[in-house]
Amino acid sequence: MGLTADQIRASLDALAEVEPAFATALARIGYPAPRYRGPGYSTLLRTIVGQQVSVASAAAVYAKLEAVLSEAGLGSPDDPLAILAASDEQLRAAGLSRQKAGYARSLADEVASGRLDLTALPADDEEAIAQLVRVKGIGRWSAEIYLLFAEGRADIWPAGDLAVQIEVGRILGHETRPSEKLTREVAEAWRPHRGAAAIFAWHHYGADMTVL
Incomplete structure (x- = not known):
């Protein structure tokens, strides 16, 4: 929160x-x-989807991503395993560029593997930012926005x-x-x-x- x-x-x-x-x-x-913003993986995924596009466009892409993954029987994009199981063609069909698809896979892999535990980020703000920016596609601004709006770091x-x-x-x-x-x-x-x-x-x- x-x-x-x-x-x-x-x-x-x-x-x-x-x-x-x-x-x-x-x-x-x-x-x-x-x-x-809700804490966790899906908020960071939505941040990646929303990079360099309007809020309305980002929402449309995320909705399309939900539809594509559901139709393929892969589940929800809120589950990192669904992103990892999706093909490049499926992610492109949802409206993700090749670059954003790569970023989404990177985030999903970090979370699914346990290398990034969003429930246990360091209490120190700079250390938490450093962990987040190790994910391809998550820059300092995205990390700061996440920590402010999802974790309420003052x-x-x-x-x-x-x-x-x-x-x-x-x-x-x-x-x-x-x-x-x-x-x-x-x-x-x-x-x-x-x-x-x-x-x-x-x-x-x-x-x-x-x-x-």
């Missing part, structure tokens, strides 16, 4: 105490809603996210979008509440888009 509404509120209130710009933005647009900071960079710049009054490096640096003072800061940045981005 991700951060709860109460956890987000408490963290943002704490951030507003140390960063006046957050207090101003919070007063203007209010608190964000929680964002949840201090995850996806500084490589473009929307986070844009909104951190807007909230702090920068003239240009800060780099990933600068986005990480300015957030050091926000520990251990950076997960809520990221959620608020996405909320701020949505509010700005609404105004536009």
Whole structure:
């Protein structure tokens, strides 16, 4: 489970105490809603399926993948053994590119073999990220999003996210979008509440888009 509404509120209130710009933005647009993703293999598989496509397109591909595997008698894509048993042609028929099919197989193999135990990731955030990014197709951003939304780790900071960079710049009054490096640096003072800061940045981005 991700951060709860109460956890987000408490963290943002704490951030507003140390960063006046957050207090101003919070007063203007209010608190964000929680964002949840179920922990486990299927969430990471959906992350791979959704890379570089819209949310609607990703949902359509996943639904097609479910249909193809079911029709073939292989079961559900939520079972890594089903992905491993599927042929390249079946995965392509579901809409997965050759690259994404390879990524899906890599993830399925890591989980099915027990090399990646998603129920027992290290408590240390950086160690957990390191385990996740060993999977082909899972980069740092995907690992951070998983840990934030599926495990509710409170201090995850996806500084490589473009929307986070844009909104951190807007909230702090920068003239240009800060780099990933600068986005990480300015957030050091926000520990251990950076997960809520990221959620608020996405909320701020949505509010700005609404105004536009």
